[in-house]
Structure formats: C-alpha cells, structure tokens
Amino acid sequence: MQIKEIKIENFKGISYLKFSPKKINLIVGRNNTGKTSVLEAIDLLFNPENIVQMYGEHLSDIIHTETEYSELVAKIGKSKKKLRISKSYKSEVIYQFKKDVTGAFIRSLNKFFALINLPENIIDTEEIRHKLENKMDEAITPEIIGIISKKSVCLLKDSEDKTVRYHLPFSEYSRISRILLPVSLEIFEQISKQGTKSLNEKVLSYDEVLSVINANMFEMFSLFEHPTKISGGKNVVLIKDLSGVKFELEEKDAEMKRKIRNIESIIKEHNLIENLERLDFDYVTFKDKNEKLSFVPFSFLGDGFKVMVGLLWHISSPNMENKIVLLDEPETHMHPGYILELIKFLIKFSDKLNIRFFITTHSWDFLDLLLDKDNFSQEDQKYLEKDLLLLRMDKLDDSTIPTISDYKDAKYAKDKLFLDLRGI
Numbered sequence: 001m002q003i004k005e006i007k008i009e010n011f012k013g014i015s016y017l018k019f020s021p022k023k024i025n026l027i028v029g030r031n032n033t034g035k036t037s038v039l040e041a042i043d044l045l046f047n048p049e050n051i052v053q054m055y056g057e058h059l060s061d062i063i064h065t066e067t068e069y070s071e072l073v074a075k076i077g078k079s080k081k082k083l084r085i086s087k088s089y090k091s092e093v094i095y096q097f098k099k100d101v102t103g104a105f106i107r108s109l110n111k112f113f114a115l116i117n118l119p120e121n122i123i124d125t126e127e128i129r130h131k132l133e134n135k136m137d138e139a140i141t142p143e144i145i146g147i148i149s150k151k152s153v154c155l156l157k158d159s160e161d162k163t164v165r166y167h168l169p170f171s172e173y174s175r176i177s178r179i180l181l182p183v184s185l186e187i188f189e190q191i192s193k194q195g196t197k198s199l200n201e202k203v204l205s206y207d208e209v210l211s212v213i214n215a216n217m218f219e220m221f222s223l224f225e226h227p228t229k230i231s232g233g234k235n236v237v238l239i240k241d242l243s244g245v246k247f248e249l250e251e252k253d254a255e256m257k258r259k260i261r262n263i264e265s266i267i268k269e270h271n272l273i274e275n276l277e278r279l280d281f282d283y284v285t286f287k288d289k290n291e292k293l294s295f296v297p298f299s300f301l302g303d304g305f306k307v308m309v310g311l312l313w314h315i316s317s318p319n320m321e322n323k324i325v326l327l328d329e330p331e332t333h334m335h336p337g338y339i340l341e342l343i344k345f346l347i348k349f350s351d352k353l354n355i356r357f358f359i360t361t362h363s364w365d366f367l368d369l370l371l372d373k374d375n376f377s378q379e380d381q382k383y384l385e386k387d388l389l390l391l392r393m394d395k396l397d398d399s400t401i402p403t404i405s406d407y408k409d410a411k412y413a414k415d416k417l418f419l420d421l422r423g424i
Contacts (some may be wrong), residue, residue, distance in 0.1 A: 001323070003356065005075040010064035011085075012037040014400045022389040023350045027360045028367065033203050034400055035360040038391070039238055039326040042358060045072040045083050046236035046324070048155050053164050062153065063087075066397060081158065088154035088164045090145065097148055097166040099135050105132055117135030238326040242310045263312045270352045272345060273308065279377065308345050315355075325349075327359045336365045343370055347380050371411050 014034045027035045040054055054062060062085055063070045066234045068084040106129060151164035264279040266272070278285035283295045307330065315323055331339045343366070349355050361367065370388075373381050390410040396400040407414060 007073040008041045009071045011041045011070040023387035025358045025389045026392045033395050041072050043238035084156040086154050087234040088152045090149050093149050093152045102132050133290045197352035238330045239314050242307045242330050247387040263316050324356045331363045331366045340369045
C-alpha cells in the first residue's frame with residue numbers, strides 16, 4: 001500500500017504533523033514527544049475499531065488539549081482516507097448502546113433456541129426487540145449514561161460514514177450486570193412461555209432460562225472488552241510487543257500449526273533466516289551447505305530469532321505483500337548484537353515483500369547500528385539511502401515540531417540525534 005502523505009492534526013500530544021513517508025520510517029525523539037502517537041494515529045485511520053484501546057478516563061486522552069476534534073488523513077494513490085474524531089452527543093451514545101445490547105440479546109437468544117432445537121420461526125424477533133427496547137429505557141439509568149457518555153467518541157470516516165464508539169472499563173461490568181440481569185430474566189421468562197406453547201406445552205426450566213441470560217450477558221459484555229488480538233488479515237498492523245507471542249501455548253492448535261508452516265515457507269522463499277529447514281515450537285531444524293541437519297530447541301534460540309519469528313507471526317497471511325507494519329520500540333529487551341540482525345531482517349522484509357515500516361525507537365544502539373554503513377551490504381546500503389526516512393519529534397510548549405531527514409542527512413546529524421535520545 002503506497003501512502004504518499006500522512007497528516008495528523010490535534011491527536012493526543014500532536015498538534016500538527018504532515019510528512020511523506022518512505023518504505024522504512026524511523027521515528028525518534030525524547031520522551032513524550034508523540035512518537036507512539038504517530039503509530040496509533042496511522043493504525044486508527046485504517047482500523048477505527050481500535051479506538052477504545054487508546055483512551056482512558058477522558059476524551060482529552062485522544063483529542064489534543066483545547067481543540068474540538070482530531071483529524072487523520074492519508075493520501076493513497078489518487079484517493080484520500082480520512083477519519084475525524086470528535087465528542088459524541090449523549091443521544092447518539094444512548095442510541096448506540098441500546099442498539100448494541102439489544103442486538104447481543106437477540107443473537108444469544110437465537111443461539112440458545114437453536115441449541116435446544118426450536119425452529120427459528122417460533123421467535124418474533126421484532127416483538128422481542130420492541131419489548132427489550134422498552135425495558136432498556138427503564139434499565140439505562142443516569143449513572144450508566146454518565147459512564148458511557150464520558151468515555152465515548154464520534155468517528156466520521158471519509159466524511160460520510162458516522163459511527164459512535166464508547167469504552168466501558170471492566171470495573172463497570174458488574175454494575176451494568178446488576179441493573180440489566182433482572183430485565184433479562186423477566187423477558188426470557190416471557191419468551192420461554194410464549195415460544196414453547198406450540199411445542200407440546202414444553203416449558204423451559206429456570207436453569208435453561210438462566211443459561212440463556214448468562215450467555216447474553218457474556219456476549220453483551222464482549223462488546224465493551226476489546227483485547228488486542230494477533231491478526232494476519234489486516235493490511236495495517238500495530239505491534240507494541242514483539243516478544244509477547246507465546247508460541248508454546250499455541251502448539252496444539254491446528255490453525256496455529258498451519259500458520260507456523262506458512263511462516264516457514266515465507267522464511268525459506270525469501271531467505272529471511274539462513275539455513276532454516278524446519279520451524280517448530282519444540283525443535284528448529286537447520287541444514288548446512290553439506291546437507292547436514294542440526295536440531296536446536298526453540299527455547300535455546302536467541303531473542304533476535306524469536307523476535308523475527310514473532311514479527312512474522314503478527315503479520316503473516318496468505319498475502320503478506322503491501323502491508324503497513326507499525327513497530328513500537330521493537331528493540332526493547334534485545335541484546336545489541338540482535339538489534340543489527342533485526343534491522344537487516346526489516347530491510348529484507350521491506351525490500352522483498354514491499355512492506356512499509358513505521359518504527360519508533362528510543363535506543364541509541366538501534367540508531368547507531370542503522371547509520372553505520374559498514375554494517376550493511378552495498379545492496380542494503382543503497383536501499384537505505386533511497387527508502388529510509390527519519391522523523392525526529394520535538395515539542396515547543398504544546399506544538400509539535402517535526403524534523404524530516406533522509407539517510408545521508410541523518411548520518412550528518414547523528415550526534416544531535418544522540419543527544420535527543422539521551423534527553424540532553
């Protein structure tokens with residue numbers, strides 16, 4: 001995916017930022033200058049559903065201080081992708097909340113009746129929806145409205161698709177549950193009696209009704225809980241912890257085994273890790289020039305190898321090309337010797353798979369290794385000179401001051417960058 005220009009306005013600590021990215025974009029600067037916010041803004045532009053992971057107590061956690069909205073824009077080819085984030089009206093939040101809860105309730109109801117082999121046409125969905133909406137009016141107290149209104153935003157995608165997202169912290173689940181559980185029980189009791197009269201007067205037991213309620217509450221609360229999941233299907237992937245993949249926990253999962261085979265084939269096809277013969281969670285097999293096999297326990301392999309496999313784990317899919325990968329300080333917890341391996345690995349990825357990287361770092365080792373031409377082949381050196389952009393983030397009061405350099409300029413400004421990373 002070729003992004004010609006990115007504009008970030010009034011997002012978190014970034015007042016205004018516009019730049020034309022290259023294939024490898026390194027974002028550096030002192031603490032609290034907005035490095036991670038650049039990654040989150042790009043991720044949010046392409047994956048708006050991730051917004052509930054990005055703010056906590058107040059809307060100001062997303063929208064820059066004393067402004068009305070945030071706007072994110074990317075020029076892609078001849079088109080533009082836009083996302084505007086603003087405060088939502090209370091009526092919009094209530095409507096969306098009711099719609100989500102009602103929808104979850106109906107879905108869980110259908111699942112339950114299918115489980116006990118009741119025909120689908122026995123349920124008058126619209127009648128149930130109408131009853132539930134009336135009950136919801138009673139259940140949605142000012143307290144609930146206050147909770148979800150304070151933690152809600154309005155998203156306007158590409159100037160026409162408007163949605164409301166709200167964040168409900170886990171601590172509020174039991175509070176909502178206590179209010180809605182009696183409502184759920186009453187409705188389910190009515191439905192179970194009405195819906196089963198045509199089936200030889202079979203009446204659902206209290207335990208059966210209660211199981212439906214529990215299923216409904218679980219599904220409803222899943223609306224408010226948005227865990228970060230590894231997804232290979234997205235074209236834009238934000239990765240904040242490359243070392244966080246627990247490979248050994250996935251070994252028994254058939255789908256994950258297929259995924260590791262896919263990763264193995266990608267590594268071999270592009271020679272991303274030399275001499276790899278077989279990749280598994282227990283032993284990794286290597287083959288030398290003389291066709292001799294060696295078996296190394298996966299747990300014995302270095303952090304550099306695991307980080308590289310972890311990167312593939314996050315982004316692998318049947319079509320890996322043209323992705324945008326956002327890496328937040330990937331060198332964290334890595335030995336300096338492995339950092340150079342990681343950099344070379346990223347260059348190969350970018351070049352051979354046409355993947356665009358946006359990488360934040362606070363590591364002098366990472367920058368020093370990257371800007372030392374003696375560390376790279378002539379081919380890699382030319383690639384960096386052509387396709388590396390360095391974005392240095394500075395702050396003056398509440399304003400963002402970006403400085404954009406290519407590879408050659410960054411080498412000349414190396415000492416200044418060192419002082420920035422050290423906070424001097």
